[in-house]
Amino acid sequence: MSRWSRICAVRDIPALGARTVTFGAIRVAVFRTADDKIFALRDRCPHKGGPLSQGIVHGEHVTCPLHGWVIGLRDGLAVAPDLGCTARYEVRVDDGEVWIDFTQPARSTAAVASCTHAP
Numbered sequence: 001m002s003r004w005s006r007i008c009a010v011r012d013i014p015a016l017g018a019r020t021v022t023f024g025a026i027r028v029a030v031f032r033t034a035d036d037k038i039f040a041l042r043d044r045c046p047h048k049g050g051p052l053s054q055g056i057v058h059g060e061h062v063t064c065p066l067h068g069w070v071i072g073l074r075d076g077l078a079v080a081p082d083l084g085c086t087a088r089y090e091v092r093v094d095d096g097e098v099w100i101d102f103t104q105p106a107r108s109t110a111a112v113a114s115c116t117h118a119p
Helices: 109-114
Strands: 004-009 017-023 026-032 038-042 056-058 061-063 070-072 088-094 097-106
Touching: 004 017, 026 097, 038 097
Parallel strands: none
Antiparallel strands: 004 097, 017 026, 026 038, 038 088, 056 061, 061 070, 088 097
């Protein structure tokens, strides 16, 4: 069985927006930046669990709609002075189609070292 799951076409994700998918009990937000980069994070802000998919995408960050925490799309880390992280999933784009690896959240060394909240 392949570890990659096809989610949608890039064009199905609004520019500077997100689309959500569910994998088991986990809801994942798939984001598209202004320059068509695609990122996937657990759809849960590390602060109070707000839906990141409803936040404002700017650069390679999303601002949570509940309390304004800024989360990096590349690593899932909250931007200082806030602390915490949300799980990040590996994404690839082939021929305009978005694929996600749901086998386990991907974490950089920096994310593991600085995450104070469970993803």
